[in-house]
Amino acid sequence: MKIMPLAGRGIEASRLVLGCMPFGGSWDPKDPITREDRLQAEKAVDAALSIGINMFDHANIYTRGKAEETFGALLKDRPQLREQMIIQSKCGIRLQDGENPGRFDFSKEHILEAVDDSLGRLGVEYLDILLLHRPDPLMEPDEVAEAFGKLKASGKVRYFGVSNMSVSQIKFLQRSLPDQLAVNQLEMSLGHTHFLDQTIFVNQQAGAQVNFAEGLIEHCQMENIQLQAWGPLAQGRYTGRSTQGEPEKVQKTAALVARMAKEKETTPEAIALGWLMKHPAKIQPIIGSANAGRIVACQDAERQSELMTREEWYTLYVSAIGQPMP
Numbered sequence: 001m002k003i004m005p006l007a008g009r010g011i012e013a014s015r016l017v018l019g020c021m022p023f024g025g026s027w028d029p030k031d032p033i034t035r036e037d038r039l040q041a042e043k044a045v046d047a048a049l050s051i052g053i054n055m056f057d058h059a060n061i062y063t064r065g066k067a068e069e070t071f072g073a074l075l076k077d078r079p080q081l082r083e084q085m086i087i088q089s090k091c092g093i094r095l096q097d098g099e100n101p102g103r104f105d106f107s108k109e110h111i112l113e114a115v116d117d118s119l120g121r122l123g124v125e126y127l128d129i130l131l132l133h134r135p136d137p138l139m140e141p142d143e144v145a146e147a148f149g150k151l152k153a154s155g156k157v158r159y160f161g162v163s164n165m166s167v168s169q170i171k172f173l174q175r176s177l178p179d180q181l182a183v184n185q186l187e188m189s190l191g192h193t194h195f196l197d198q199t200i201f202v203n204q205q206a207g208a209q210v211n212f213a214e215g216l217i218e219h220c221q222m223e224n225i226q227l228q229a230w231g232p233l234a235q236g237r238y239t240g241r242s243t244q245g246e247p248e249k250v251q252k253t254a255a256l257v258a259r260m261a262k263e264k265e266t267t268p269e270a271i272a273l274g275w276l277m278k279h280p281a282k283i284q285p286i287i288g289s290a291n292a293g294r295i296v297a298c299q300d301a302e303r304q305s306e307l308m309t310r311e312e313w314y315t316l317y318v319s320a321i322g323q324p325m326p
């Protein structure tokens, strides 16, 4: 797998990233991390490394910290892996506790504390990248800048980015930051095409249902902000999971992906991801599988993106949205 300088900065990252959200077992805080959870995570990480993935995506909340803890246990056993890896984590979401609802928190205190907690669970000295997980309407950009400044100065975080943010939110935050944001992570896949629909349905009634921040993809491309796709496999809807009960366009597209994979002697995963990776923004899919076989099935994605014709790309897109281009 090719390695690229992430957003033109000093990070050499693989095009595919392993999402570590499933690590650590259940989200129930009462459930401990089991031996099976640890083994599954280790197999998944080894499968990722075996196909050239060197970047791993975390968040402080995944399985309520158990995902980072499981990853940390693996690094403790095999500390030589740390320097081969790019580790990204996120903060800014606080899960419901007691009377307090689930909420977002970009306060300086939360950001600093969350990073310390993530570093502790992962057992590492620094995060390569820290993302703000979901926009907080109470965000004070200067306060975020103070937190980022402290984290950078102390060597705890090398680069900063965001997730699920619009152009205006990025600009609003960026004004206060000395360094350019490096990443924006968004949901993008054959099953979540709003990032493209927004482009093609400009000035069209059919675009009324599209819910995507206008100009976001172009802004990230112009500002050299790396776009990362969460949910890139659409949780398997087009790559082999049962499509029973799914809308007709999903069933037809899943069949199309399977057919293309057979013709090209590759896997459905490589077709679905290759479609996403053909976009000129050089999107980095964050694959969320904890299944070693499925991770390896993603290996050919980059090559498929290079081989995919414009016609094949549009055939998949038109099928996925279930209507012709305007």
Ligand SMILES: NC(=O)c1ccc[n+]([C@@H]2O[C@H](COP(=O)([O-])OP(=O)(O)OC[C@H]3O[C@@H](n4cnc5c(N)ncnc54)[C@H](OP(=O)(O)O)[C@@H]3O)[C@@H](O)[C@H]2O)c1
Pocket (backbone or CB within 6 Å): 018, 019, 020, 021, 022, 057, 058, 133, 163, 164, 185, 186, 229, 230, 231, 232, 233, 234, 235, 236, 237, 239, 240, 241, 242, 286, 287, 288, 289, 290, 291, 294
């Ligand atoms: N920034 C954000 O707000 C945000 C939100 C969500 C996720 N993320 C990140 O993005 C990563 C990926 O997200 P995601 O998990 O939604 O993405 P995904 O890669 O689209 O889906 C992975 C999930 O789909 C299942 N799956 C895939 N192919 C399958 C098949 N053929 N049959 C049955 N199940 C199949 C996987 O199960 P197996 O494990 O069994 O393969 C896994 O549960 C996460 O790990 C996390 O790092 C970020």
